[in-house]
Amino acid sequence: xxxxxxxxxxxxxxxxxxxxxxxxxxxxxxSFGCSEKTAVYREGKLTLYRYQALAPSANLPPVLIVYALVxxxxxxxxxxxxxxIRRLLELGLDVYLIDWGYPDGADRYVxxxxxxNGYLHRCLDVVLREHQLPATTLLGVCQGGTFSLCYAALHxxxxxxxxxxxxxVDFQTPDNLLSKWVQSIDIDALVTAHGVVPGAVLNxxxxxxxxxxxxxxxxxxxxxxxxxxxxxxxxxxxxxxxFDSPDQAGEAFRQFARWCFQENRLMKGTLEIGGQAIDLKRxxxxxxxxxxxxxxxxxxxxxxxxxxxxxxxxxxxxGMDVGHIGMYVSxxxxxxxxxxxxxxxxxx
Amino acid sequence: xxxxxxxxxWFNADWSxxxxxxxxxxxxxxxDLGTVWSKTxxxxxxxxxxxxxxxxxxxxxxxxxxxSPSGGARAGDDVARNFLRxxxxxxxxxxxLWDLVGRAAGTADxxxxxxxxxxxxxxxxxxxAGLWAATPFGASGAxxxxxxxxxxxxxxxxxxxxxxxxxxxxxxxxxxxxxSMAGMAGMPGMxxxxxxGPGGGAFSLPALGPTRESQESxxxxxxxxxxxxxxxxxxxxxxxxIIGKALRELGERLGPRLKSGTPPASMKEVYDxxxxxxxxxxxxxxxxxxxxxxxxxLTNSLSQLRTAQRELMEEWxxxxxxxTRAEINSIHQQLRELKAALQR
Numbered sequence: 142x143x144x145x146x147x148x149x150x151x152x153x154x155x156x157x158x159x160x161x162x163x164x165x166x167x168x169x170x171x172s173f174g175c176s177e178k179t180a181v182y183r184e185g186k187l188t189l190y191r192y193q194a195l196a197p198s199a200n201l202p203p204v205l206i207v208y209a210l211v212x213x214x215x216x217x218x219x220x221x222x223x224x225x226i227r228r229l230l231e232l233g234l235d236v237y238l239i240d241w242g243y244p245d246g247a248d249r250y251v252x253x254x255x256x257x258n259g260y261l262h263r264c265l266d267v268v269l270r271e272h273q274l275p276a277t278t279l280l281g282v283c284q285g286g287t288f289s290l291c292y293a294a295l296h297x298x299x300x301x302x303x304x305x306x307x308x309x310v311d312f313q314t315p316d317n318l319l320s321k322w323v324q325s326i327d328i329d330a331l332v333t334a335h336g337v338v339p340g341a342v343l344n345x346x347x348x349x350x351x352x353x354x355x356x357x358x359x360x361x362x363x364x365x366x367x368x369x370x371x372x373x374x375x376x377x378x379x380x381x382x383x384f385d386s387p388d389q390a391g392e393a394f395r396q397f398a399r400w401c402f403q404e405n406r407l408m409k410g411t412l413e414i415g416g417q418a419i420d421l422k423r424x425x426x427x428x429x430x431x432x433x434x435x436x437x438x439x440x441x442x443x444x445x446x447x448x449x450x451x452x453x454x455x456x457x458x459x460g461m462d463v464g465h466i467g468m469y470v471s472x473x474x475x476x477x478x479x480x481x482x483x484x485x486x487x488x489x
Numbered sequence: 490x491x492x493x494x495x496x497x498x499w500f501n502a503d504w505s506x507x508x509x510x511x512x513x514x515x516x517x518x519x520x521d522l523g524t525v526w527s528k529t530x531x532x533x534x535x536x537x538x539x540x541x542x543x544x545x546x547x548x549x550x551x552x553x554x555x556x557s558p559s560g561g562a563r564a565g566d567d568v569a570r571n572f573l574r575x576x577x578x579x580x581x582x583x584x585x586l587w588d589l590v591g592r593a594a595g596t597a598d599x600x601x602x603x604x605x606x607x608x609x610x611x612x613x614x615x616x617x618a619g620l621w622a623a624t625p626f627g628a629s630g631a632x633x634x635x636x637x638x639x640x641x642x643x644x645x646x647x648x649x650x651x652x653x654x655x656x657x658x659x660x661x662x663x664x665x666x667x668x669s670m671a672g673m674a675g676m677p678g679m680x681x682x683x684x685x686g687p688g689g690g691a692f693s694l695p696a697l698g699p700t701r702e703s704q705e706s707x708x709x710x711x712x713x714x715x716x717x718x719x720x721x722x723x724x725x726x727x728x729x730x731i732i733g734k735a736l737r738e739l740g741e742r743l744g745p746r747l748k749s750g751t752p753p754a755s756m757k758e759v760y761d762x763x764x765x766x767x768x769x770x771x772x773x774x775x776x777x778x779x780x781x782x783x784x785x786x787l788t789n790s791l792s793q794l795r796t797a798q799r800e801l802m803e804e805w806x807x808x809x810x811x812x813t814r815a816e817i818n819s820i821h822q823q824l825r826e827l828k829a830a831l832q833r
Binding site for chain 2 (some may be wrong): 344361
C-alpha cells in the first residue's frame with residue numbers, strides 16, 4: 142500500500158469522523174416505538190398494551206406477544222420501516238404486548254412462577270375476556286418463547302396457536318458459548334450479591350460473545366454512515382435498545398439460569414414451575430417455530446430441538462437467514478416474516 | 490476523697506498519665522507473653538518444625554502453641570518480634586496523643602487551644618500512617634501498594650485480643666475494612682502481602698476477643714479481595730494469550746496475500762482482517778477450559794467480595810440503627826407471603 146494512499150485514507154477518515162460526529166449529535170434525540178398503543182392492564186412494573194388497528198380486521202384471534210425479560214420490547218416496533226408489530230397490524234391482526242417494565246429491588250423475590258402462572262396468566266385473562274374467547278395465539282420471543290412454551294404446557298386450553306421466535310429450548314448445545322460460560326458461574330453468589338441482577342451484567346455477557354465486532358468494529362463502521370442521517374438515526378435506536386437492559390428479578394434469574402442453562406431441565410423434562418411439571422408433550426396446538434440461521438445468541442440447534450419435545454402434530458419450523466436481532470430489524474424479516482405469520486394463522 | 494479539681498485540671502496530669510501508665514503495663518504483660526511464646530516455639534521447633542502449630546500444641550505448650558501459624562518455630566518467632574514492634578510503635582503514638590491532649594488543655598485561650606490541638610493532630614497523623622504502613626509479619630519487599638494488606642494487618646492485630654480495641658485505636662476495624670475494599674484508594678498502610686504464603690500468617694490466626702466477629706469479617710474481606718485480584722490476573726493472562734494468537738493469525742492471513750502481490754487495498758481492509766482474526770481466535774479460546782475457569786472464578790469471587798463488603802457496611806449501619814439490606818429483604822419476604830395468602 143503506497144504511503145500516499147495511506148495518507149489519503151487517513152484524510153478521508155478524518156472527514157468521515159467529523160461528519161459522523163455531527164450526525165450523531167443530530168441523532169441524539171431519536172424516538173422509538175412508532176405504533177400507537179393503549180395500556181389496558183397494569184400490575185406492578187408490568188403493562189399490557191393493545192396496539193391500535195391499522196387495517197380492517199383479518200378476523201383472526203388476537204396475538205399476545207410475550208417478550209423476554211432481558212431486553213426491552215420496543216425492538217419489535219423500532220421505527221416505521223423496522224417494525225414487526227406494525228407489519229402485523231397492517232395485515233389486520235389484533236396485537237397485544239406484555240411490557241415487563243424495569244424490576245427494582247422490591248422485585249428481588251419474584252420468580253418464574255410469578256411471571257408465568259401469575260403475570261402472564263392474568264394478562265391473558267384480560268385479552269380473552271375482552272374478546273370473549275376461550276383461547277388465543279401466544280407469540281413468544283426468545284426467553285418469552287420459553288415462558289410461552291411452559292404456559293402452553295400448563296394451560297393448553299387457553300392457547301389456540303403458539304408462535305415462538307428465536308426461542309431456546311436446549312440450553313446446552315455445543316455451539317452455545319453463553320451457555321458454556323454460565324455452567325461454572327455460582328448463580329447463588331451472583332444473586333445474593335446483587336439481589337436484582339443488573340442489566341449491565343447481562344450486557345457485558347452479550348457483547349463478550351463477539352467483543353471485537355461489538356465493541357470496536359461496529360463503531361469503526363459507523364464512520365461510513367456519517368453522511369446519512371437516517372442510517373445514523375437507525376444506529377442510535379439500535380444502540381439505545383442494546384444497552385437498555387432491565388435489571389433481572391433475582392429469584393427469576395436464579396431459577397432461569399440454574400434450571401435452564403445449568404441443568405437444562407426443559408430438555409430433560411424435569412422442569413417444574415409452581416410445583417407443576419412442564420411436560421411439553423401436552424402442547425398439541427399448532428406451533429410455528431421461527432429461528433435465525435445466523436443467530437449466535439440462540440443457535441438454531443437450541444431452538445429446533447423443540448420439535449422432538451412437543452406433542453403437536455402441526456409443528457412447523459421456519460429458518461430465516463438472519464441473526465438474533467436481524468429477526469426484527471432486517472429488511473428480509475420485514476418483508477417475509479409478518480406475511481409468513483399471518484398466512485400461517487389464517488390456515489389454523 | 491481528694492480535693493476538687495477544675496475541668497482543665499482534671500484533664501491535666503492525673504488522667505492522661507494514668508492512661509499512659511495503664512498502656513505501659515499492658516505492653517509489659519504482652520511483651521512477657523510474647524517472650525514466653527517465642528521461647529516455646531524455639532524449643533519445639535527442632536523436633537517438630539514441619540508440623541508447625543499443630544506440633545506446638547501437641548508438645549504441651551498449651552494455648553500458646555495453637556496461636557502459631559503453620560511453618561514452625563521460626564515463623565512464630567518472627568510473628569512475636571513483629572507484634573512487639575507494632576505494640577511499641579502503638580504505645581509511642583498513644584503517648585504522643587495524650588501529651589497533645591494535656592498541652593492543649595493547659596492553654597487558656599480557646600482559639601489557641603484549638604489551633605494547637607489541630608496542628609498537633611496533623612503531626613500525629615503521619616505517625617499513624619507510618620504505623621499502618623509497617624508490614625505486620627515481615628513480608629519481604631514491603632512497601633508495594635497492596636490494598637489487601639490492610640485487612641491482613643488488621644486481621645493480625647485484631648487477633649491479639651484486647652489490644653485491638655484499646656483506646657483511640659478502637660476505630661481500626663472500619664479502617665481495615667475500607668482499606669481492603671477494592672477501589673477504595675488513598676488509605677495509608679498499603680503494604681506488601683504479609684503472611685499470604687504457605688506460612689499462613691494473619692489469615693491463619695484465629696480471631697480473639699470481643700471484636701472477633703468483625704475481625705473475622707475483615708479477614709474474610711481481605712481473603713476475598715486477594716482472590717479477586719488473582720482472578721483478574723488470570724483473566725488478564727488469558728487475554729494476553731488471545732491477543733498474541735490473534736496477531737499471529739493476522740500474520741498468517743496477510744502473509745500469503747503479500748507474497749502473491751495482492752495486498753489489502755486499504756487500512757480499513759487490514760483492520761477488518763484483524764477483527765476477523767481476533768474473533769476467530771477468541772471463538773476458540775473462549776470455549777477452552779482455562780478461559781472458562783478464569784472467567785468463572787473472577788465472576789464468583791467478585792460476587793462474594795461484593796456480598797462481604799455489603800455485610801460490613803450493614804454492620805456499620807446497624808451501629809446507627811439505619812435500615813439494612815437484610816432488614817428490607819425480610820420485609821419483602823413478609824410482603825410476598827402476605828400477598829400469596831391474600832391471593833389464596
